[in-house]
Amino acid sequence: MTTTQTHVAIIGAGPAGLMAAEVLAQGGACVTVYDAMASAGRKFLMAGRGGLNLTHSEPLPEFMARYRDAAPMLKAAIDAFPPHALRAWSEALGEPTFVGTSGRVFPKAFKASPLLRAWLRRLDAGGVRFAFRHRWSGWDEAGQLLFHATDGQQAIEAKATVLALGGASWPRLGSDGGWVDLLGAKGIAISTLRPANSGFTVAWSEVFRDRFEGQPLKGVALTIGAHTVRGEAMITRSGIEGGAIYALSAELREAVLGLGQARLMIALRPDLDAAALTTRLSGTRGKQSLANFLRKAAQVSPVGIGLMQEAAIASGRPLASFSPADLANLINAIPVQLTGVAAIDRAISTAGGITFEELDEHFMLRRVPGVFAAGEMLDWEAPTGGYLLQASFATGRAAGQGVLRWLSQSPS
Incomplete structure (x- = not known):
């Protein structure tokens, strides 16, 4: 020495x-x-x-x-x-x-x-x-x-x-x-x-994961408990990450570590209330698919519609059975169950x-x-x-x- x-x-x-x-x-x-x-x-x-x-x-x-x-x-x-x-x-x-x-x-x-x-x-x-x-x-x-x-x-x-x-x-x-x-x-x-400033795991369906991996959610509002953040997020193969997720990572992490899971609420059109969305969705759909109708009438992105489908599947109801008011409420209150915290070696901090x-x-x-x-x-x-x-x-x-x-x- x-x-x-x-x-x-x-x-x-x-x-x-x-x-x-x-x-x-x-x-x-x-x-x-x-x-x-x-x-x-x-x-x-x-x-x-x-x-x-x-x-x-x-x-x-x-x-x-x-x-x-x-x-x-x-x-x-x-x-x-x-x-x-x-x-x-x-x-x-x-x-x-x-x-x-x-x-x-x-x-x-x-x-x-x-x-x-x-x-x-x-x-x-x-x-x-x-x-x-x-x-x-x-x-x-x-x-x-x-x-x-x-x-x-x-x-x-x-x-x-x-x-x-x-x-x-x-x-x-x-x-x-x-x-x-x-x-x-x-x-x-x-x-x-x-x-900290990490992603979280979600048990996406195979269809959703394969189609929307790497797709951004823009202009959304994310909420856990009393905490809400506006911004962007990104769908990953194993879950969700991005700036708005990072801003809530402390609350999300402590919920996951304490309870084994966390319920994240996603509002796709946070600037429109349920009444305004219901009015938009009460029009005649005609021959349009539900996805096209949601995209045109409420300006919901394809990945947002995918999230709505995931929530509908979890609820046991097909999305097509939702009333205009139900769709309006879901657009701004999509529940996403976080099942874990991404590994620390991939966290930003x-x-x-x-x-x-x-x-x-x-x-x-x-x-x-x-x-x-x-x-x-x-x-x-x-x-x-x-x-x-x-x-x-x-x-x-x-x-x-x-x-x-x-x-x-x-x-x-």
Whole structure:
């Protein structure tokens, strides 16, 4: 085993770890970033494949509400580095941003790679060092960090450490949740890692699955209990996913995990009430098939009609036997039984993690002085829309500032 020293060790080269490294380097610390992968920001790059959604432009009170129960614990970090500051940071790296029609904020390049390259150049110029293919395996008896590296096991003596190892979604990109047992052995309370912003399984009929796999549901309203979200969803071979599903994923997941299933209600024409739909459907159908009649009279899409057929089959009544009023009611209240949660390794993000009670106000682990934590490995979740990256950047920055404070108060 070889032993080396660094002033501050950052473990994890995602957005939270890189932001902590930037803050520390600017504060005069000697920083080394360790990562098990061969390069930085693997999941960050994946997030940018469909257009990198950095943050959101909505007012901060509404923005903070997206973090649900964790909002009070994240508030100080996001207040100190809010969406407008993240946009200014991106522009300073040569990547100006714009606000999309949904209020989401994107770099004008619309992808992650130019921003990441510019960021890594700035970190390199600031003296930040990188050690890739270094998988963290805990601490030795002397408190040194242990890593499995390509040239054998290494022990690293660091004056402070920032853990930014992510959750457990997309493990092939580096976030595999392997840190849970390492921190659990220190007595640190960790809320069970669970899929967030994930799809759900549905026992579709073979006919529906074969015909509508990959078809979008546009402009729908999805409801579980008292929670309703407008947006889009996508039929998959095994169930349903998409933006509106992700926005309800916490409620849907907890219902499935608690009860074994969840009842999702889908409104295909949420802007029309039952009376208006009944009037449209009370006209003469003539020789039209029921599907054509629904499509023309109520502007229901083929996949929507398929969902109505699925609900009718489940009720034991043929759809053709429904009255205009029955059809109108079904259009905006299609019950879909969710039978399970998609696997965590395919989820966009992770719920659960280090509980905030284990952290002080500077994101330091109370049980392990000098060790800080940031990003998705903390116990919070949020929907897609820029909230995930915003909290990762902000907590990484807060952890970096916490380390600087710690170092200034610690004996040299």
